[in-house]
Amino acid sequence: MHNKLMVPVVAAFALMAVPAMAKDRVGYQAIAAGSLTQAEQTIDAERAIFPDRPELMLNLAAVYARTGRDAQARALYSDVLARDAVAMDLADGSVQSSHALAQKGLMRLSSTMASR
Template sequence: MRISGWVAGATLAALVAGPAAAKDRVGYQAISAGSLAQAEQTIDAERAIFPTRPELMLNLAAVYARTGRVTQARSLYGQVLDQESVAMDLADGSVQSSHALAQRGLSRLGSTIASR
């Protein structure tokens, strides 16, 4: 299974963008425009129908990371890693696995160590 997408700047987001996509169902346009609340709303609506699609989980994790919800982002990246990996075609023409994208997202979250 291949999923078209791209990685945005310093923040990981596997964004699906069909060339003639009339309606953005994965938050691509909203994330690109910096409208993270709109992206989250769009992705949440689509996840109600397709809860395990990796591009939706990766995009939502990116929104969470950009809005300071590191725990939720980490959880979604973990859910992607718990599934079978799928190949994702990126806008630059490269292909990455959903697992590689999730791992990259996790590494960008950094590690949080609790101490007393």
């Protein structure tokens, strides 16, 4: 089973393609709109039910990274890497492993810290 992953140009990782009228349960629409507080609330609510879903961990890590909480983002990316890899469908039609996406997130955090 593949998880849907949308990667808007402005967000590091925003997951799950959903119709415009559907409830955004993974924070994608909020992240894409720049509503990071709303995205975090949505993701936190879903993680209370599904704490191990990699798309939720990756999206929350992206929110943390974009709001300067690098240690929390790093911890979530590490959590994804500690679990079995899951194939994720990207918005462009390609498929990537949850591990590859977590590693990219960690690399972004490292490059951001190096430029500070």
